[in-house]
Amino acid sequence: MATFFGPGDFIFLFIMSHLMSIIDKLRPSWNPSIPHELLSLDIAARLRTDSNSTMAASIDFGKIVQETPTAVLYPSSANDIIGLIKFSYSSATRNPFCIAARGHGHSVRGQAMARNGVVVDMNSLKNNNNDKNNGIRVSWDASLGFYADVGDEQLWIDVLNTTLENGLAPVSWTDYLYLSVGGTISNAGISGQTFRFGPQISNVHEMDVITGKGEFVTCSKQTNSELFFAVLGGLGQFGIITRARIVLNKAPTRVKWVRILYADFSKFTKDQEHLISIEGLDYVEGSLMMNHTPNNWRSSFFSPSNQTKMDSLLSKNDTIYCLEMVKYYDDQNDNTVDEEMKKLLEGLNFMPGFMFTKDVTFVDFLNRVRSGEIELKSKGLWDVPHPWLNLFVPKSSIMDFNAGVIVDIILRHNKAIGPILVYPTSRKKWDDRMSAVIPEEDTFYCVGLLYSSDFDDWQILDGLNEKMLKHCDKNGLKIKQYLPHYKTKEDWMRHFGEKWNTFQQRKIQFDPKMILSPGQRIFN
Numbered sequence: 080m081a082t083f084f085g086p087g088d089f090i091f092l093f094i095m096s097h098l099m100s101i102i103d104k105l106r107p108s109w110n111p112s113i114p115h116e117l118l119s120l121d122i123a124a125r126l127r128t129d130s131n132s133t134m135a136a137s138i139d140f141g142k143i144v145q146e147t148p149t150a151v152l153y154p155s156s157a158n159d160i161i162g163l164i165k166f167s168y169s170s171a172t173r174n175p176f177c178i179a180a181r182g183h184g185h186s187v188r189g190q191a192m193a194r195n196g197v198v199v200d201m202n203s204l205k206n207n208n209n210d211k212n213n214g215i216r217v218s219w220d221a222s223l224g225f226y227a228d229v230g231d232e233q234l235w236i237d238v239l240n241t242t243l244e245n246g247l248a249p250v251s252w253t254d255y256l257y258l259s260v261g262g263t264i265s266n267a268g269i270s271g272q273t274f275r276f277g278p279q280i281s282n283v284h285e286m287d288v289i290t291g292k293g294e295f296v297t298c299s300k301q302t303n304s305e306l307f308f309a310v311l312g313g314l315g316q317f318g319i320i321t322r323a324r325i326v327l328n329k330a331p332t333r334v335k336w337v338r339i340l341y342a343d344f345s346k347f348t349k350d351q352e353h354l355i356s357i358e359g360l361d362y363v364e365g366s367l368m369m370n371h372t373p374n375n376w377r378s379s380f381f382s383p384s385n386q387t388k389m390d391s392l393l394s395k396n397d398t399i400y401c402l403e404m405v406k407y408y409d410d411q412n413d414n415t416v417d418e419e420m421k422k423l424l425e426g427l428n429f430m431p432g433f434m435f436t437k438d439v440t441f442v443d444f445l446n447r448v449r450s451g452e453i454e455l456k457s458k459g460l461w462d463v464p465h466p467w468l469n470l471f472v473p474k475s476s477i478m479d480f481n482a483g484v485i486v487d488i489i490l491r492h493n494k495a496i497g498p499i500l501v502y503p504t505s506r507k508k509w510d511d512r513m514s515a516v517i518p519e520e521d522t523f524y525c526v527g528l529l530y531s532s533d534f535d536d537w538q539i540l541d542g543l544n545e546k547m548l549k550h551c552d553k554n555g556l557k558i559k560q561y562l563p564h565y566k567t568k569e570d571w572m573r574h575f576g577e578k579w580n581t582f583q584q585r586k587i588q589f590d591p592k593m594i595l596s597p598g599q600r601i602f603n
């Protein structure tokens with residue numbers, strides 16, 4: 080039966096079309112690169128486009144890069160993430176939009192951003208965890224020993240606190256614990272324990288990963304191993320990790336913590352190399368102290384009287400080198416630990432009279448950066464630009480690196496504010512099948528130039544970073560960037576070296592439409 084419009088219907092249609100155009104104008108602006116149909120999916124209620132959400136996802140700890148996403152997804156479960164990725168991936172008729180997982184946003188170059196795309200705020204999975212252990216489950220089995228199944232949105236501080244309730248703890252750490260498990264596993268996760276236990280990525284048994292095709296895959300060394308190794312140090316390129324099974328050990332209760340000072344870089348590094356080559360220590364790091372650098376977030380170790388002694392030393396030397404070592408202990412060895420530590424110190428070439436010791440709880444040691452963070456925050460010095468540069472320097476180049484970079488560029492500039500870390504680690508616990516890139520040599524140094532700057536002068540320090548990289552390049556120092564940041568594809572290819580083909584093939588296999596982690600600027 081045919082239907083005809085009467086005059087009343089025309090008036091109704093006229094009013095409706097007017098109303099629709101007003102509603103359209105009131106809708107939040109929507110970038111054409113993201114289709115409107117997204118708003119009709121189940122996840123629409125957890126997708127936000129308001130400026131509070133998009134602004135929060137467009138900045139990071141670095142305060143250097145700003146990229147605004149069109150929307151932010153606050154997932155309530157892995158299924159929400161699957162829905163989002165599948166939607167972007169599956170259409171044959173429109174372009175996919177990019178998606179970035181954001182852990183704790185502590186990258187320094189926009190790595191967790193997605194311009195005109197969707198940022199997945201992993202933290203919101205925490206709020207939806209019904210499990211009484213907050214998404215962290217401790218278990219044991221005969222082949223793996225103790226381990227924890229951890230949601231990748233979890234911060235390492237929460238992993239520590241929860242596993243300690245069972246007298247257990249992960250073995251490999253970062254210096255700072257307010258970083259997400261997914262964020263550090265996407266890089267490597269290194270600290271003074273790495274020489275002994277390997278990086279955090281060497282201490283993962285299994286993961287749940289949602290690939291760039293929206294497939295949910297459980298992977299390990301034995302099952303779906305290509306994805307497993309791709310994701311470890313994979314800079315978020317192959318999938319969004321939602322669970323990691325992490326190695327646990329019996330947790331010590333306390334630590335003996337020693338800092339010894341050197342005026343000579345060669346003696347400092349020789350002793351560090353010696354200490355990582357023998358058995359007995361659980362942590363070895365080192366840093367530079369310069370007379371122009373005010374108290375920074377890593378120097379709360381020294382008491383006021385020790386600080387005076389250090390200031391006097393610094394008035395006579397532009398730079399001193401501080402070697403830091405730790406031995407864990409508990410009831411089992413509290414009678415012998417001092418003697419063991421004394422033996423480990425034998426034969427070291429530090430400046431007589433410049434040894435400082437502390438005896439603190441395991442938690443206070445691991446969470447040592449927190450007090451510095453709180454202090455800097457109170458002075459408004461935490462939320463400032465951080466033009467950081469992190470490098471791995473082969474052992475054979477460290478003296479040249481010291482002369483050409485540390486002395487000739489950093490110390491000559493004499494204005495860099497922030498910790499400068501220099502400590503050796505060992506290649507032996509890194510599996511070459513992982514995506515993470517390290518130098519070829521058995522021993523290499525982790526060098527962290529952790530600068531803070533004002534909002535109007537971070538470019539000066541960045542210029543200095545460029546100068547250092549050029550120097551290394553020109554002089555054949557085979558360094559690798561850690562937390563890498565490059566501007567061209569050629570640079571990325573050089574960074575990955577022999578691993579580039581595998582990295583690229585894995586991208587085609589797991590994220591063929593180049594949807595994930597565009598902020599790394601490798602394929603996007």
Ligand code: FAD
Binds near residue numbers: 179186190263266270
């Ligand atoms: P984000 O910045 O949120 O993300 C980093 C990258 O990982 C992005 O590409 C993002 O898309 C991706 N990503 C995040 N979550 C997931 C997921 N679940 N699945 C897949 N991809 C994901 N590093 C060390 O190794 N050792 C240290 O001692 C150390 N100390 C630090 C101290 C401070 C104060 C800061 C700010 C950083 C430090 N870092 C250190 C660097 C840090 O490990 C990395 O920047 C890390 O990426 C930060 O974690 P995040 O949760 O903030 O990650």
